[in-house]
Amino acid sequence: xxxxxxxxxxxxxxxxxxxxxxxxxxxxxxxxxxxxxxxxxxxxxxxxxxxxxxxxxxxxxxxxxxxxxxxxxxxxxxxxxxxxxxxxxxxxxxxxxxxxxxxxxxxxxxxxxxxxxxxxxxxxxxxxxxxxxxxxxxxxxxxxxxxxxxxxxxxxxxxxxxxxxxxxxxxxxxxxxxxxxxxxxxxxxxxxxxxxxxxxxxxxxxxxxxxxxxxxxxxxxxxxxxxxxxxxxxxxxxxxxxxxxxxxxxxxxxxxxxxxxxxxxxxxxxxxxxxxxxxxxxxxxxxxxxxxxxxxxxxxxxxxxx
Amino acid sequence: xxxxxxxxxxxxxxxxxxxxxxxxxxxxxxxxxxxxxxxxxxxxxxxxxxxxxxxxxxxxxxxxxxxxxxxxxxxxxxxxxxxxxxxxxxxxxxxxxxxxxxxxxxxxxxxxxxxxxxxxxxxxxxxxxxxxxxxxxxxxxxxxxxxxxxxxxxxxxxxxxxxxxxxxxxxxxxxxxxxxxxxxxxxxxxxxxxxxxxxxxxxxxxxxxxxxxxxxxxxxxxxxxxxxxxxxxxxxxxxxxxxxxxxxxxxxxxxxxxxxxxxxxxxxxxxxxx
Numbered sequence: 001x002x003x004x005x006x007x008x009x010x011x012x013x014x015x016x017x018x019x020x021x022x023x024x025x026x027x028x029x030x031x032x033x034x035x036x037x038x039x040x041x042x043x044x045x046x047x048x049x050x051x052x053x054x055x056x057x058x059x060x061x062x063x064x065x066x067x068x069x070x071x072x073x074x075x076x077x078x079x080x081x082x083x084x085x086x087x088x089x090x091x092x093x094x095x096x097x098x099x100x101x102x103x104x105x106x107x108x109x110x111x112x113x114x115x116x117x118x119x120x121x122x123x124x125x126x127x128x129x130x131x132x133x134x135x136x137x138x139x140x141x142x143x144x145x146x147x148x149x150x151x152x153x154x155x156x157x158x159x160x161x162x163x164x165x166x167x168x169x170x171x172x173x174x175x176x177x178x179x180x181x182x183x184x185x186x187x188x189x190x191x192x193x194x195x196x197x198x199x200x201x202x203x204x205x206x207x208x209x210x211x212x213x214x215x216x217x218x219x220x221x222x223x224x225x226x227x228x229x230x231x232x233x234x235x236x237x238x239x240x241x242x243x244x245x246x247x248x249x250x251x252x253x254x255x256x257x258x259x260x261x262x263x264x265x266x267x268x269x270x271x272x273x274x275x276x277x278x279x280x281x282x283x284x285x286x287x288x289x290x291x292x293x294x295x296x297x298x299x300x301x302x303x304x305x306x
Numbered sequence: 307x308x309x310x311x312x313x314x315x316x317x318x319x320x321x322x323x324x325x326x327x328x329x330x331x332x333x334x335x336x337x338x339x340x341x342x343x344x345x346x347x348x349x350x351x352x353x354x355x356x357x358x359x360x361x362x363x364x365x366x367x368x369x370x371x372x373x374x375x376x377x378x379x380x381x382x383x384x385x386x387x388x389x390x391x392x393x394x395x396x397x398x399x400x401x402x403x404x405x406x407x408x409x410x411x412x413x414x415x416x417x418x419x420x421x422x423x424x425x426x427x428x429x430x431x432x433x434x435x436x437x438x439x440x441x442x443x444x445x446x447x448x449x450x451x452x453x454x455x456x457x458x459x460x461x462x463x464x465x466x467x468x469x470x471x472x473x474x475x476x477x478x479x480x481x482x483x484x485x486x487x488x489x490x491x492x493x494x495x496x497x498x499x500x501x502x503x504x505x506x507x508x509x510x511x512x513x514x515x516x517x518x519x520x521x522x523x524x525x526x527x528x529x530x531x532x533x534x535x536x537x538x539x540x541x542x543x544x545x546x547x548x549x550x551x552x553x554x555x556x557x558x559x560x561x562x563x564x565x566x567x568x569x570x571x572x573x574x575x576x577x578x579x580x
Contacts, residue, residue, distance in 0.1 A: 043438070046469065048468065051434075054466065057432050058431065064439045064442060
Protein backbone atom coordinates (compact mmCIF):
# COMPACT_ATOMS: atom_id res chain seq x y z
CA UNK A 1 0.00 0.00 0.00
CA UNK A 2 2.91 2.33 0.67
CA UNK A 3 4.01 2.23 -2.96
CA UNK A 4 0.48 3.09 -4.06
CA UNK A 5 0.51 5.97 -1.57
CA UNK A 6 3.81 7.32 -2.92
CA UNK A 7 2.56 7.00 -6.49
CA UNK A 8 -0.84 8.55 -5.88
CA UNK A 9 0.42 11.46 -3.80
CA UNK A 10 2.94 12.24 -6.53
CA UNK A 11 0.20 12.37 -9.17
CA UNK A 12 -1.96 14.51 -6.91
CA UNK A 13 0.89 16.89 -6.16
CA UNK A 14 1.48 17.34 -9.88
CA UNK A 15 -2.15 18.42 -10.22
CA UNK A 16 -2.20 20.63 -7.11
CA UNK A 17 0.85 22.63 -6.18
CA UNK A 18 -0.47 23.26 -2.67
CA UNK A 19 0.24 19.62 -1.81
CA UNK A 20 3.40 19.17 0.29
CA UNK A 21 4.64 15.91 1.75
CA UNK A 22 6.19 15.47 5.19
CA UNK A 23 7.88 12.27 6.27
CA UNK A 24 9.32 11.16 9.60
CA UNK A 25 12.65 9.81 8.35
CA UNK A 26 11.19 6.75 6.66
CA UNK A 27 10.55 5.73 3.09
CA UNK A 28 14.14 5.63 1.92
CA UNK A 29 13.85 6.08 -1.88
CA UNK A 30 10.05 5.69 -1.66
CA UNK A 31 9.59 9.39 -2.33
CA UNK A 32 12.44 9.94 -4.81
CA UNK A 33 9.96 10.31 -7.63
CA UNK A 34 7.93 12.84 -5.66
CA UNK A 35 11.06 14.84 -4.95
CA UNK A 36 12.14 14.75 -8.58
CA UNK A 37 8.76 15.82 -9.90
CA UNK A 38 7.84 18.27 -7.11
CA UNK A 39 11.10 19.84 -5.98
CA UNK A 40 10.93 21.79 -2.73
CA UNK A 41 7.71 20.15 -1.63
CA UNK A 42 9.05 17.15 0.28
CA UNK A 43 10.36 17.54 3.82
CA UNK A 44 12.09 14.87 5.83
CA UNK A 45 11.13 16.05 9.31
CA UNK A 46 13.46 13.62 11.04
CA UNK A 47 12.61 11.37 13.96
CA UNK A 48 10.55 14.16 15.49
CA UNK A 49 6.93 13.25 14.83
CA UNK A 50 5.36 15.75 17.22
CA UNK A 51 7.08 18.59 15.43
CA UNK A 52 6.13 17.12 12.06
CA UNK A 53 2.45 17.33 12.98
CA UNK A 54 2.82 20.92 14.23
CA UNK A 55 4.69 21.91 11.07
CA UNK A 56 2.05 20.26 8.90
CA UNK A 57 -0.69 22.11 10.78
CA UNK A 58 1.16 25.40 10.32
CA UNK A 59 1.51 24.79 6.59
CA UNK A 60 -2.21 24.08 6.30
CA UNK A 61 -3.05 27.23 8.29
CA UNK A 62 -1.06 29.23 5.75
CA UNK A 63 -2.75 27.93 2.64
CA UNK A 64 -0.90 24.71 1.80
CA UNK A 65 -2.26 21.16 1.79
CA UNK A 66 0.18 19.07 3.79
CA UNK A 67 0.26 15.29 4.04
CA UNK A 68 2.27 13.81 6.93
CA UNK A 69 3.48 10.23 6.67
CA UNK A 70 5.28 7.83 8.94
CA UNK A 71 4.84 4.60 10.92
CA UNK A 72 1.34 4.50 12.39
CA UNK A 73 2.11 4.33 16.07
CA UNK A 74 4.62 7.19 15.87
CA UNK A 75 2.28 9.47 13.93
CA UNK A 76 -0.69 8.85 16.25
CA UNK A 77 0.02 7.85 19.86
CA UNK A 78 3.34 9.64 20.08
CA UNK A 79 2.03 12.99 18.92
CA UNK A 80 -1.58 12.75 20.00
CA UNK A 81 -1.70 16.20 21.59
CA UNK A 82 -0.30 17.85 18.47
CA UNK A 83 -3.08 16.17 16.49
CA UNK A 84 -5.70 17.17 19.05
CA UNK A 85 -4.69 20.83 19.28
CA UNK A 86 -2.59 21.92 16.32
CA UNK A 87 -4.66 19.98 13.80
CA UNK A 88 -8.18 19.43 15.12
CA UNK A 89 -8.69 22.41 17.46
CA UNK A 90 -7.31 24.79 14.86
CA UNK A 91 -9.20 23.02 12.08
CA UNK A 92 -6.03 22.57 10.02
CA UNK A 93 -6.86 20.23 7.10
CA UNK A 94 -3.77 18.07 7.56
CA UNK A 95 -3.84 14.56 6.10
CA UNK A 96 -2.16 12.13 8.50
CA UNK A 97 -1.12 8.83 6.94
CA UNK A 98 -0.04 6.02 9.24
CA UNK A 99 1.85 3.25 7.44
CA UNK A 100 2.01 -0.23 8.93
CA UNK A 101 -1.20 0.04 10.91
CA UNK A 102 -2.44 -2.77 13.11
CA UNK A 103 -0.16 -5.81 12.95
CA UNK A 104 1.61 -4.94 9.68
CA UNK A 105 4.88 -4.68 11.59
CA UNK A 106 4.09 -7.72 13.76
CA UNK A 107 7.64 -9.04 13.72
CA UNK A 108 9.02 -5.77 15.13
CA UNK A 109 7.11 -6.21 18.38
CA UNK A 110 4.62 -4.07 20.30
CA UNK A 111 6.73 -0.90 19.91
CA UNK A 112 5.65 -1.03 16.27
CA UNK A 113 2.17 -2.51 16.64
CA UNK A 114 -0.63 -0.01 16.31
CA UNK A 115 -3.91 -1.08 17.85
CA UNK A 116 -4.96 2.02 19.82
CA UNK A 117 -4.83 4.58 17.00
CA UNK A 118 -8.44 4.17 15.91
CA UNK A 119 -9.73 4.61 19.46
CA UNK A 120 -7.78 7.78 20.17
CA UNK A 121 -8.05 9.46 16.78
CA UNK A 122 -11.78 8.95 16.45
CA UNK A 123 -12.27 10.62 19.83
CA UNK A 124 -11.07 13.94 18.40
CA UNK A 125 -13.69 16.48 17.29
CA UNK A 126 -13.47 17.22 13.58
CA UNK A 127 -11.32 14.22 12.74
CA UNK A 128 -12.25 11.82 9.93
CA UNK A 129 -10.82 8.31 10.22
CA UNK A 130 -10.29 6.16 7.12
CA UNK A 131 -9.00 2.60 6.78
CA UNK A 132 -8.80 1.57 3.13
CA UNK A 133 -8.67 -2.17 2.43
CA UNK A 134 -6.13 -2.27 -0.39
CA UNK A 135 -3.90 -0.21 -2.65
CA UNK A 136 -6.75 0.72 -5.02
CA UNK A 137 -8.98 1.87 -2.20
CA UNK A 138 -6.11 3.81 -0.67
CA UNK A 139 -5.79 5.88 -3.85
CA UNK A 140 -9.49 6.72 -3.71
CA UNK A 141 -9.30 7.45 0.03
CA UNK A 142 -6.38 9.83 -0.42
CA UNK A 143 -8.19 11.81 -3.09
CA UNK A 144 -11.38 11.94 -1.05
CA UNK A 145 -9.40 13.10 1.99
CA UNK A 146 -7.76 16.01 0.18
CA UNK A 147 -11.07 17.01 -1.38
CA UNK A 148 -12.72 17.00 2.06
CA UNK A 149 -10.45 19.85 3.20
CA UNK A 150 -10.67 18.86 6.87
CA UNK A 151 -8.36 16.91 9.19
CA UNK A 152 -8.20 13.28 8.05
CA UNK A 153 -6.39 10.27 9.44
CA UNK A 154 -5.73 7.36 7.04
CA UNK A 155 -4.37 4.13 8.48
CA UNK A 156 -2.81 1.92 5.84
CA UNK A 157 -0.91 -1.37 5.62
CA UNK A 158 2.69 -1.75 4.62
CA UNK A 159 3.35 -3.60 1.38
CA UNK A 160 2.13 -6.64 -0.45
CA UNK A 161 -1.43 -6.54 0.88
CA UNK A 162 -3.63 -8.64 -1.42
CA UNK A 163 -5.68 -6.67 -3.93
CA UNK A 164 -9.38 -6.86 -3.19
CA UNK A 165 -10.75 -4.38 -5.72
CA UNK A 166 -9.93 -4.87 -9.37
CA UNK A 167 -9.69 -1.14 -10.00
CA UNK A 168 -9.90 2.12 -8.06
CA UNK A 169 -13.37 2.01 -6.44
CA UNK A 170 -15.87 4.81 -6.04
CA UNK A 171 -15.32 5.93 -2.47
CA UNK A 172 -17.51 8.39 -0.61
CA UNK A 173 -16.36 9.30 2.87
CA UNK A 174 -18.91 8.01 5.36
CA UNK A 175 -20.34 5.37 3.01
CA UNK A 176 -20.05 1.59 3.27
CA UNK A 177 -19.59 -0.79 0.32
CA UNK A 178 -21.28 -4.16 -0.04
CA UNK A 179 -18.70 -6.77 -1.10
CA UNK A 180 -20.77 -9.97 -0.96
CA UNK A 181 -24.40 -10.95 -0.53
CA UNK A 182 -25.61 -13.47 2.02
CA UNK A 183 -28.50 -13.93 4.41
CA UNK A 184 -27.19 -15.98 7.32
CA UNK A 185 -24.97 -13.40 9.01
CA UNK A 186 -23.09 -10.24 8.18
CA UNK A 187 -19.40 -9.47 8.48
CA UNK A 188 -18.54 -5.74 8.59
CA UNK A 189 -14.87 -5.12 8.06
CA UNK A 190 -12.61 -2.08 8.01
CA UNK A 191 -9.12 -1.97 6.52
CA UNK A 192 -6.95 -4.65 4.87
CA UNK A 193 -8.33 -7.31 7.22
CA UNK A 194 -11.25 -7.36 4.77
CA UNK A 195 -9.22 -10.00 2.95
CA UNK A 196 -9.66 -12.34 5.93
CA UNK A 197 -13.34 -11.47 6.18
CA UNK A 198 -13.82 -12.46 2.55
CA UNK A 199 -11.84 -15.64 3.15
CA UNK A 200 -14.13 -16.44 6.09
CA UNK A 201 -17.13 -15.93 3.83
CA UNK A 202 -15.64 -18.43 1.33
CA UNK A 203 -15.04 -21.02 4.04
CA UNK A 204 -18.56 -20.56 5.39
CA UNK A 205 -20.04 -20.82 1.90
CA UNK A 206 -18.42 -24.23 1.52
CA UNK A 207 -20.27 -25.26 4.68
CA UNK A 208 -23.53 -23.95 3.23
CA UNK A 209 -23.59 -20.73 5.26
CA UNK A 210 -24.01 -17.56 3.26
CA UNK A 211 -22.73 -14.40 4.88
CA UNK A 212 -22.95 -10.85 3.67
CA UNK A 213 -19.69 -8.88 3.72
CA UNK A 214 -19.69 -5.11 4.15
CA UNK A 215 -16.58 -3.00 3.70
CA UNK A 216 -16.39 0.17 5.79
CA UNK A 217 -13.38 2.23 4.75
CA UNK A 218 -14.71 5.12 6.84
CA UNK A 219 -14.62 4.51 10.59
CA UNK A 220 -15.60 8.08 11.41
CA UNK A 221 -18.15 9.31 10.49
CA UNK A 222 -19.78 5.92 10.80
CA UNK A 223 -22.25 4.97 8.08
CA UNK A 224 -25.15 4.41 10.47
CA UNK A 225 -27.75 4.19 7.72
CA UNK A 226 -25.88 1.22 6.23
CA UNK A 227 -25.65 -0.30 9.70
CA UNK A 228 -29.36 0.15 10.29
CA UNK A 229 -30.12 -1.53 7.01
CA UNK A 230 -27.76 -4.44 7.71
CA UNK A 231 -29.03 -4.99 11.23
CA UNK A 232 -32.63 -5.09 10.05
CA UNK A 233 -31.80 -8.09 7.87
CA UNK A 234 -29.44 -10.11 10.08
CA UNK A 235 -29.59 -11.86 13.42
CA UNK A 236 -25.82 -11.99 13.68
CA UNK A 237 -23.34 -9.24 12.82
CA UNK A 238 -19.61 -9.37 13.39
CA UNK A 239 -17.24 -6.42 13.09
CA UNK A 240 -13.71 -7.23 11.95
CA UNK A 241 -10.74 -4.91 12.36
CA UNK A 242 -7.00 -4.98 12.90
CA UNK A 243 -7.16 -2.64 15.86
CA UNK A 244 -8.09 -2.87 19.51
CA UNK A 245 -11.55 -4.11 20.42
CA UNK A 246 -11.39 -1.36 23.06
CA UNK A 247 -12.40 1.85 21.35
CA UNK A 248 -11.80 0.59 17.84
CA UNK A 249 -14.12 0.15 14.86
CA UNK A 250 -16.22 -2.55 16.51
CA UNK A 251 -16.46 -0.39 19.56
CA UNK A 252 -17.74 2.49 17.42
CA UNK A 253 -20.42 0.19 16.01
CA UNK A 254 -21.26 -1.04 19.52
CA UNK A 255 -21.55 2.56 20.80
CA UNK A 256 -24.05 3.31 18.10
CA UNK A 257 -25.86 0.00 18.57
CA UNK A 258 -26.31 0.50 22.31
CA UNK A 259 -27.90 3.90 21.89
CA UNK A 260 -29.94 3.27 18.77
CA UNK A 261 -31.52 0.07 20.03
CA UNK A 262 -31.12 -1.32 16.51
CA UNK A 263 -29.44 -4.42 17.85
CA UNK A 264 -32.33 -5.47 20.08
CA UNK A 265 -32.86 -8.62 18.04
CA UNK A 266 -29.41 -8.89 16.51
CA UNK A 267 -26.28 -10.21 18.15
CA UNK A 268 -23.14 -8.12 17.69
CA UNK A 269 -19.78 -9.85 17.86
CA UNK A 270 -16.43 -8.16 17.49
CA UNK A 271 -13.17 -9.51 16.12
CA UNK A 272 -10.11 -7.37 16.72
CA UNK A 273 -6.89 -7.12 18.67
CA UNK A 274 -7.56 -8.26 22.24
CA UNK A 275 -6.52 -6.32 25.33
CA UNK A 276 -2.95 -7.54 25.70
CA UNK A 277 0.47 -6.99 24.16
CA UNK A 278 1.78 -9.60 21.75
CA UNK A 279 5.00 -10.93 23.20
CA UNK A 280 5.57 -13.67 20.61
CA UNK A 281 7.82 -13.14 17.59
CA UNK A 282 6.27 -13.73 14.19
CA UNK A 283 4.95 -12.18 11.01
CA UNK A 284 1.56 -10.53 10.49
CA UNK A 285 -0.23 -13.77 9.63
CA UNK A 286 1.00 -15.39 12.83
CA UNK A 287 0.01 -12.36 14.92
CA UNK A 288 -3.43 -12.32 13.31
CA UNK A 289 -3.84 -15.95 14.31
CA UNK A 290 -2.93 -15.11 17.90
CA UNK A 291 -5.70 -12.51 17.82
CA UNK A 292 -8.28 -14.79 16.22
CA UNK A 293 -8.28 -12.72 13.06
CA UNK A 294 -7.67 -15.29 10.32
CA UNK A 295 -10.45 -16.16 7.90
CA UNK A 296 -10.62 -19.66 9.33
CA UNK A 297 -11.00 -18.43 12.91
CA UNK A 298 -13.60 -15.85 11.94
CA UNK A 299 -15.56 -18.57 10.13
CA UNK A 300 -15.37 -20.82 13.17
CA UNK A 301 -16.73 -18.14 15.48
CA UNK A 302 -19.60 -17.44 13.12
CA UNK A 303 -20.40 -21.12 12.81
CA UNK A 304 -20.39 -21.56 16.58
CA UNK A 305 -22.60 -18.53 17.09
CA UNK A 306 -25.16 -19.70 14.54
CA UNK B 307 1.29 50.02 13.79
CA UNK B 308 4.30 52.19 14.21
CA UNK B 309 4.44 54.01 17.52
CA UNK B 310 7.42 56.08 18.62
CA UNK B 311 9.49 55.02 21.58
CA UNK B 312 7.66 57.15 24.12
CA UNK B 313 4.26 55.93 22.93
CA UNK B 314 5.46 52.33 22.98
CA UNK B 315 6.44 52.65 26.61
CA UNK B 316 3.09 54.26 27.42
CA UNK B 317 1.33 51.49 25.55
CA UNK B 318 3.23 48.87 27.56
CA UNK B 319 2.04 50.55 30.79
CA UNK B 320 -1.49 50.67 29.43
CA UNK B 321 -1.44 46.96 28.57
CA UNK B 322 -0.09 46.22 32.06
CA UNK B 323 -3.08 48.05 33.46
CA UNK B 324 -5.43 46.16 31.15
CA UNK B 325 -4.19 42.72 32.16
CA UNK B 326 -4.11 43.52 35.87
CA UNK B 327 -7.68 44.67 35.65
CA UNK B 328 -8.73 41.62 33.62
CA UNK B 329 -7.06 39.27 36.08
CA UNK B 330 -8.77 41.02 38.98
CA UNK B 331 -12.19 41.14 37.40
CA UNK B 332 -12.18 37.59 36.05
CA UNK B 333 -10.17 36.16 38.94
CA UNK B 334 -7.74 34.42 36.62
CA UNK B 335 -4.07 33.57 37.30
CA UNK B 336 -0.78 33.91 35.39
CA UNK B 337 -0.45 37.63 35.99
CA UNK B 338 3.30 37.44 36.73
CA UNK B 339 3.86 35.63 33.40
CA UNK B 340 1.79 38.26 31.61
CA UNK B 341 3.69 41.20 33.01
CA UNK B 342 7.09 39.81 32.01
CA UNK B 343 6.18 39.37 28.33
CA UNK B 344 4.35 42.64 27.68
CA UNK B 345 7.28 44.72 26.44
CA UNK B 346 8.24 42.04 23.90
CA UNK B 347 4.70 41.80 22.52
CA UNK B 348 4.13 45.56 22.48
CA UNK B 349 7.37 45.95 20.53
CA UNK B 350 6.26 43.29 18.06
CA UNK B 351 2.69 44.53 17.52
CA UNK B 352 3.22 48.29 17.73
CA UNK B 353 6.92 48.75 16.87
CA UNK B 354 6.54 48.94 13.11
CA UNK B 355 8.82 46.05 12.06
CA UNK B 356 6.09 43.42 11.97
CA UNK B 357 3.41 43.88 9.31
CA UNK B 358 0.12 43.22 11.01
CA UNK B 359 -3.26 43.73 9.42
CA UNK B 360 -5.99 44.49 11.99
CA UNK B 361 -8.55 45.41 9.31
CA UNK B 362 -7.87 42.18 7.41
CA UNK B 363 -6.65 39.64 9.97
CA UNK B 364 -6.51 36.84 7.35
CA UNK B 365 -4.38 38.84 4.90
CA UNK B 366 -2.20 36.06 3.43
CA UNK B 367 0.82 38.37 3.33
CA UNK B 368 0.67 39.41 6.99
CA UNK B 369 3.47 38.57 9.37
CA UNK B 370 2.49 36.00 11.97
CA UNK B 371 2.96 36.71 15.67
CA UNK B 372 2.39 33.56 17.73
CA UNK B 373 2.00 33.69 21.49
CA UNK B 374 3.23 30.20 22.24
CA UNK B 375 3.03 30.86 26.00
CA UNK B 376 -0.74 30.95 25.73
CA UNK B 377 -1.21 31.48 29.47
CA UNK B 378 -0.42 35.15 28.78
CA UNK B 379 -3.69 35.34 26.84
CA UNK B 380 -4.82 38.57 28.50
CA UNK B 381 -1.78 40.33 27.05
CA UNK B 382 -2.64 39.10 23.57
CA UNK B 383 -6.30 40.04 23.90
CA UNK B 384 -5.52 43.52 25.24
CA UNK B 385 -2.94 44.16 22.53
CA UNK B 386 -5.19 42.91 19.73
CA UNK B 387 -8.00 45.12 21.02
CA UNK B 388 -5.74 48.16 21.21
CA UNK B 389 -4.43 47.42 17.71
CA UNK B 390 -8.02 47.59 16.49
CA UNK B 391 -8.71 43.92 15.73
CA UNK B 392 -11.92 44.19 17.75
CA UNK B 393 -13.61 46.78 19.99
CA UNK B 394 -11.89 47.46 23.28
CA UNK B 395 -15.04 46.83 25.30
CA UNK B 396 -14.93 43.15 24.33
CA UNK B 397 -12.15 42.81 26.88
CA UNK B 398 -14.92 43.03 29.48
CA UNK B 399 -16.07 39.63 28.22
CA UNK B 400 -12.78 37.99 29.12
CA UNK B 401 -13.43 34.68 30.93
CA UNK B 402 -17.11 35.58 31.26
CA UNK B 403 -19.37 32.53 31.02
CA UNK B 404 -20.31 31.91 27.40
CA UNK B 405 -17.84 34.40 25.95
CA UNK B 406 -15.30 33.39 23.30
CA UNK B 407 -12.44 34.95 25.27
CA UNK B 408 -11.30 31.89 27.19
CA UNK B 409 -8.31 31.85 29.50
CA UNK B 410 -6.13 30.54 26.68
CA UNK B 411 -6.42 31.84 23.11
CA UNK B 412 -8.36 29.58 20.76
CA UNK B 413 -8.88 29.64 17.00
CA UNK B 414 -12.14 31.54 17.31
CA UNK B 415 -11.50 33.58 20.47
CA UNK B 416 -10.97 36.92 18.76
CA UNK B 417 -9.64 38.05 15.36
CA UNK B 418 -5.86 38.10 15.24
CA UNK B 419 -5.12 34.87 17.12
CA UNK B 420 -2.89 32.94 14.69
CA UNK B 421 -3.02 29.60 16.44
CA UNK B 422 -4.53 28.10 19.56
CA UNK B 423 -2.04 27.88 22.41
CA UNK B 424 -2.14 27.08 26.09
CA UNK B 425 -0.50 23.69 26.10
CA UNK B 426 3.18 24.58 25.95
CA UNK B 427 5.53 23.53 23.19
CA UNK B 428 3.15 23.89 20.24
CA UNK B 429 3.53 27.41 18.88
CA UNK B 430 7.01 27.18 17.47
CA UNK B 431 6.41 24.03 15.42
CA UNK B 432 3.22 25.48 13.94
CA UNK B 433 5.11 28.70 13.23
CA UNK B 434 7.80 26.78 11.38
CA UNK B 435 5.11 25.26 9.17
CA UNK B 436 3.85 28.76 8.41
CA UNK B 437 7.39 29.89 7.63
CA UNK B 438 7.83 26.96 5.24
CA UNK B 439 4.54 27.91 3.61
CA UNK B 440 5.87 31.44 3.12
CA UNK B 441 8.97 30.11 1.43
CA UNK B 442 7.06 27.65 -0.73
CA UNK B 443 4.53 30.28 -1.82
CA UNK B 444 7.32 32.82 -2.39
CA UNK B 445 5.76 35.14 0.13
CA UNK B 446 7.75 37.57 2.21
CA UNK B 447 5.97 37.18 5.53
CA UNK B 448 7.91 36.35 8.66
CA UNK B 449 6.98 34.47 11.81
CA UNK B 450 7.59 35.66 15.36
CA UNK B 451 7.05 33.09 18.14
CA UNK B 452 7.07 34.11 21.78
CA UNK B 453 7.91 31.31 24.22
CA UNK B 454 8.31 31.14 27.97
CA UNK B 455 11.38 29.77 29.71
CA UNK B 456 9.32 27.08 31.44
CA UNK B 457 8.03 26.16 27.99
CA UNK B 458 11.59 25.21 27.03
CA UNK B 459 11.10 22.17 29.31
CA UNK B 460 9.03 20.67 26.51
CA UNK B 461 10.85 18.30 24.17
CA UNK B 462 8.77 19.52 21.27
CA UNK B 463 10.45 22.95 21.53
CA UNK B 464 13.79 21.30 20.83
CA UNK B 465 12.40 19.14 18.04
CA UNK B 466 11.22 22.37 16.48
CA UNK B 467 14.54 24.12 17.12
CA UNK B 468 16.38 21.32 15.28
CA UNK B 469 13.93 21.44 12.39
CA UNK B 470 14.04 25.23 12.03
CA UNK B 471 17.81 25.15 11.82
CA UNK B 472 17.84 22.22 9.37
CA UNK B 473 15.42 24.03 7.06
CA UNK B 474 17.32 27.32 7.40
CA UNK B 475 14.15 29.18 8.30
CA UNK B 476 15.68 32.62 8.62
CA UNK B 477 12.16 34.09 8.38
CA UNK B 478 11.52 32.88 11.94
CA UNK B 479 12.32 34.84 15.09
CA UNK B 480 11.87 33.41 18.56
CA UNK B 481 11.66 35.49 21.71
CA UNK B 482 12.04 33.56 24.95
CA UNK B 483 10.58 35.38 27.93
CA UNK B 484 13.32 34.34 30.34
CA UNK B 485 11.82 35.49 33.64
CA UNK B 486 13.71 32.77 35.53
CA UNK B 487 10.56 31.26 37.03
CA UNK B 488 8.13 28.57 36.05
CA UNK B 489 4.92 27.55 37.83
CA UNK B 490 6.49 26.09 40.94
CA UNK B 491 10.16 26.99 40.98
CA UNK B 492 13.23 28.61 39.44
CA UNK B 493 13.44 27.64 35.78
CA UNK B 494 17.17 27.01 36.09
CA UNK B 495 16.58 24.59 38.95
CA UNK B 496 13.45 22.67 37.97
CA UNK B 497 15.32 21.52 34.87
CA UNK B 498 18.84 22.43 33.77
CA UNK B 499 17.83 25.27 31.47
CA UNK B 500 20.95 27.42 31.70
CA UNK B 501 22.85 28.38 29.69
CA UNK B 502 19.80 29.04 27.55
CA UNK B 503 21.31 31.26 24.84
CA UNK B 504 24.10 28.75 24.31
CA UNK B 505 21.55 25.94 24.03
CA UNK B 506 19.70 27.72 21.21
CA UNK B 507 23.03 28.53 19.55
CA UNK B 508 24.09 24.90 19.82
CA UNK B 509 20.81 23.93 18.12
CA UNK B 510 21.84 26.00 15.11
CA UNK B 511 20.12 29.29 15.85
CA UNK B 512 21.55 32.79 15.65
CA UNK B 513 21.00 33.32 19.37
CA UNK B 514 21.27 36.58 21.25
CA UNK B 515 20.64 37.67 24.81
CA UNK B 516 18.83 40.98 25.35
CA UNK B 517 17.06 42.94 28.07
CA UNK B 518 13.43 41.97 27.54
CA UNK B 519 12.22 45.17 29.19
CA UNK B 520 14.29 47.54 27.05
CA UNK B 521 11.98 48.72 24.28
CA UNK B 522 15.07 49.98 22.41
CA UNK B 523 16.65 46.50 22.52
CA UNK B 524 13.41 44.81 21.46
CA UNK B 525 12.96 47.16 18.49
CA UNK B 526 16.53 46.63 17.43
CA UNK B 527 16.06 42.86 17.66
CA UNK B 528 12.95 43.04 15.47
CA UNK B 529 14.70 45.23 12.90
CA UNK B 530 17.66 42.93 12.30
CA UNK B 531 17.81 41.69 8.74
CA UNK B 532 17.66 37.92 8.23
CA UNK B 533 20.82 35.98 8.99
CA UNK B 534 22.82 35.69 5.73
CA UNK B 535 23.77 32.15 6.76
CA UNK B 536 20.06 31.26 6.87
CA UNK B 537 19.87 30.51 10.56
CA UNK B 538 16.60 31.22 12.35
CA UNK B 539 17.07 33.72 15.15
CA UNK B 540 16.37 33.51 18.88
CA UNK B 541 16.40 36.30 21.43
CA UNK B 542 16.72 35.13 25.00
CA UNK B 543 15.05 38.03 26.78
CA UNK B 544 16.07 38.60 30.37
CA UNK B 545 12.86 39.64 32.06
CA UNK B 546 11.34 39.96 35.49
CA UNK B 547 8.22 38.07 36.38
CA UNK B 548 5.61 40.59 37.53
CA UNK B 549 7.52 43.48 35.88
CA UNK B 550 5.96 46.91 36.42
CA UNK B 551 4.46 46.38 39.87
CA UNK B 552 7.09 46.52 42.58
CA UNK B 553 5.13 44.24 44.89
CA UNK B 554 4.78 41.56 42.23
CA UNK B 555 8.28 41.67 40.75
CA UNK B 556 10.23 38.42 40.98
CA UNK B 557 7.68 37.00 43.42
CA UNK B 558 6.44 33.70 41.99
CA UNK B 559 3.32 33.77 44.13
CA UNK B 560 1.97 35.94 41.34
CA UNK B 561 1.99 32.98 39.00
CA UNK B 562 -1.35 32.10 40.57
CA UNK B 563 -2.37 35.00 42.81
CA UNK B 564 -5.27 37.22 41.84
CA UNK B 565 -4.88 40.94 42.61
CA UNK B 566 -7.36 42.46 45.06
CA UNK B 567 -8.97 45.82 44.45
CA UNK B 568 -6.45 47.76 46.55
CA UNK B 569 -3.60 45.98 44.78
CA UNK B 570 -5.03 46.95 41.42
CA UNK B 571 -5.16 50.52 42.63
CA UNK B 572 -1.56 50.41 43.87
CA UNK B 573 -0.42 48.91 40.59
CA UNK B 574 -2.23 51.56 38.55
CA UNK B 575 -0.56 54.25 40.60
CA UNK B 576 2.90 52.79 39.95
CA UNK B 577 2.12 52.48 36.26
CA UNK B 578 1.00 56.09 36.10
CA UNK B 579 -2.50 55.06 35.09
CA UNK B 580 -4.36 56.12 38.21
